[in-house]
Amino acid sequence: MEFLDAAANIGLIERREIFSCPACNEAIEAEAAAEELCPLCGEAFADRGGVRRKFVYRLDIRGTRDIPWVIVIHGFNTHGEWQQDFSWRMGNKLKYSAPVLIYKYGLIRFSVLVRWRHRQLARQLGTTIRSAVEYARANRIYEPPDVVLHSFGSQLFVQLLSTPEFDDLKFGRVIAAGTVIRPDYNWTERIYQGRLEAVFCHCGGKDWAVPLAQYFIPGTGPGARCGFTDNAAINVMNENYGHGGCFELKEVEANLAPGGLWDRFLRWHPSTFDGDANLYRPRAWRPVWAPIRGGVRVVGVVLMALIAAIATTSISWAWFEAIEWTGLVRLL
Structure with missing residues (x-):
């Protein structure tokens, strides 16, 4: 009986x-x-x-699925160090080969404030993924990739989904952590279109960054704090997680361990989460009034421009002083 209870607790069988x-x-x-x-x-x-x-007790006859390959996309203002830890542990977790594509779009800061940069980065992402899909198929991996997203990387992903030139790209399971996607995003439509199979939102109760996203980054929202209101999404809240809490080494190991939240989502049928105690039920969400968001964004852009100008001036003066000092030394 204890064995059956343990198996039911990690989703291997159903207990009624x-x-x-x-x-x-x-x-x-x-x-x-x-x-x-x-x-x-x-x-x-x-x-x-x-x-x-x-x-x-009833065994789920659908069984587990194999993880075909995975794409991991980091957030802005970071080099995405967690991607390497995730890739290494994913490779050691499985008894078969499941390639991990670590996608890095570079260290960006100010350009997240403008939509045209979002579209540009999304097209770069789409081009890279399309190339990777073609390479995977050439190596007899025909299944669409699973995706792990963090912060601004999640916004690039939904921007990619809405870009018509990449409508041919399909995805499997999607994990969004520290996400800045709007809580009211229509995941059901994307699943119905065949663009992806299922989505898992790992929320953080101490994520201070995402509530500010809608004020500064156009088209975003506090998905990692509020969860996704679409019934097709699986939401789990960890009250102790900050913006990158789930990517701390011990948390990655726990989430990917057999029966861990990410392991269950990636390998088992999404229905194994039905009635799960870990599920988080989000409340209805509405964005802050558009004029307020627009005003804050304008102020933010102006401040960023001033900071950039001051930094540039400081660098110029430092370079000038260095030249002057070098010339003085040579005269002496």
């Missing part, structure tokens, strides 16, 4: 609690078991020793 009347021996619903009288025979449960309970 069955109730029956001690008088008529008929199965009854859980709601009826909470009443005093049997809805079928009218006898009082207490007179026969109480409602009978037993657990039944």
Whole structure:
């Protein structure tokens, strides 16, 4: 029994609690078991020793899926050091080859403030993925890749999904962590279109960065704090996670371990999360009033421009002083 319970706790099998009347021996619903009288025979449960309970276990005949290959995309203002740790542990986790494409679009800061840069980066991402898909097919890997996204990398991904020239690209399971995707994003439509199979949002209760995203980065929202309201999305909240909490080494190991959240999502059918205690139910979300967001964004752009100008001036003066000092040394 302990073995079956352990298997059910990690999603390997399904566990159901069955109730029956001690008088008529008929199965009854859980709601009826909470009443005093049997809805079928009218006898009082207490007179026969109480409602009978037993657990039944069922193996999920759909089994597990193989992870074909994975694409990992980092956030802005970072080199995505976590990508290497993830790739190494994914490679050691599996008993078969599942290539990991580590995609890096460079260290960007100010350009996240403008939409044209989003589109440019999304096209670069799409071109790289299309090339990788062709290479994978040449090596007999025909399944679409799974994707792990962090922060601004998630925004580039949804920008890619909305770019018509890349409508041919299909994806498997998608994990979004520290995401700045709008909580009301229509995942159901993307799944219906065949663009992806399922989406998992790993939320962080201490993620201070994403609530600010909608003010400065156009088209974004606090997905990692609020979760996705679309019923097709699987949301899990960890109250202790910051913006990159799930990519800390111990957390990556725990999430990818057998029965871990990411392991279950990537390898098992999404329905294994139905009724799971880890699920997070997001509330309805509405963006801040557009004029407020626009005003804050304008102020942010102006401040960034001033900082950049001051930094450039400081560098110029430092370079000038260095030249002057070198000339003085030579004169002496």
